[in-house]
Amino acid sequence: MARLVRATAARAHMEAIRWPNGPSCPYCDVTEGITLLAGKSHRPGLYECNACRGHFTVKTGSVMESSHIPLAKWVIAFHLMAASKKGISAHQLQRLIGITYKSAWFMCHRIREAMADPKAAPIGGEGKVLEAGEAYHGKREIPRVPSAQRKGRLFTKSGKSGGAEKRPIVALVERGGEARVTYMQHITGKTCATLWSATQAAKAGCTLIKATSTQLSAPSVPAMRP
Ligand SMILES: [Zn+2]
Numbered sequence: 001m002a003r004l005v006r007a008t009a010a011r012a013h014m015e016a017i018r019w020p021n022g023p024s025c026p027y028c029d030v031t032e033g034i035t036l037l038a039g040k041s042h043r044p045g046l047y048e049c050n051a052c053r054g055h056f057t058v059k060t061g062s063v064m065e066s067s068h069i070p071l072a073k074w075v076i077a078f079h080l081m082a083a084s085k086k087g088i089s090a091h092q093l094q095r096l097i098g099i100t101y102k103s104a105w106f107m108c109h110r111i112r113e114a115m116a117d118p119k120a121a122p123i124g125g126e127g128k129v130l131e132a133g134e135a136y137h138g139k140r141e142i143p144r145v146p147s148a149q150r151k152g153r154l155f156t157k158s159g160k161s162g163g164a165e166k167r168p169i170v171a172l173v174e175r176g177g178e179a180r181v182t183y184m185q186h187i188t189g190k191t192c193a194t195l196w197s198a199t200q201a202a203k204a205g206c207t208l209i210k211a212t213s214t215q216l217s218a219p220s221v222p223a224m225r226p
Contacts, residue, residue, distance in 0.1 A: 010072035011045045014058045025049035026061035045071075063110040073097050077107045082115075123174040131173045134187055136163035142185065 015023065024031040025047075033050035045057045059065050064074050076097050080088050094104040124130045144164055168187045173179040184191060 006072045007044070007070060010070075010075045011058060013075055014071060015045070018058055018062070023047050023058075025052060025054060026056050027054040028052045063114040067106070067110075069099065069103055069107065073099060074107070078111060081108070081111050120178075120180065123172065123178050123180060128177070129175040131175065132192065133171050133173070135169045135171070136166035137169055138167045140165055140167050140185075 022031060023034050025034060028049060028051050030049060030051045035048050035050065037046045037048050037055070043057065046055055047057065048055055059067070059071070064071070067074075077093060080093065080096065088108070090101060090104040090108045093099070093108060094101045097104075099107075167183050168185075169181060169183045170187060170192060171179055171181045
């Protein structure tokens with residue numbers, strides 16, 4: 001019974017988020033003439049659109065579509081991934097909500113996909129302040145090749161590579177606004193400017209404040225496209 005209540009509550013919660021003004025058909029976008037198919041022969045939360053005769057649930061057309069993972073577990077996974085500051089691994093998710101590692105991995109992948117904004121507009125513009133910064137995390141996909149002058153010597157005396165073997169991540173943040181984060185193979189002022197203008201991440205006319213790193217201090221604003 002408790003499981004049933006949880007499932008019903010999870011469905012109501014998801015429906016309220018996705019359809020604040022009542023259900024709409026994911027196939028033909030109408031909001032009128034939608035019937036909830038009640039009864040034992042239908043799955044819970046199944047709707048029928050009178051206009052196109054299509055059947056759908058709150059999962060249809062979302063990242064949760066055609067997965068057999070219960071909706072309550074999706075709700076918890078969405079919450080955990082959005083609320084944890086440092087992110088959450090598939091292993092953690094597996095332990096916390098009691099699913100297989102394969103399912104947890106799938107959920108992580110789908111939820112991250114849902115978090116991405118495919119139509120992200122450029123940030124910045126006239127009178128705005130953008131801040132750029134970098135961080136090094138994880139392992140590089142393609143290891144950096146030391147220059148010939150190093151003759152095989154390590155990067156530092158202690159033998160640790162510092163940031164050299166890590167994956168560089170750059171972020172562009174608008175003060176009081178949104179942020180754009182990506183990872184790059186090599187960070188220089190030039191590659192950053194190319195990236196930002198190519199992805200149209202930033203509009204011209206804004207003030208760019210760079211992190212203390214010498215690599216990002218190279219002038220990169222003039223290369224940005226308006
Ligand atoms: Zn329809």
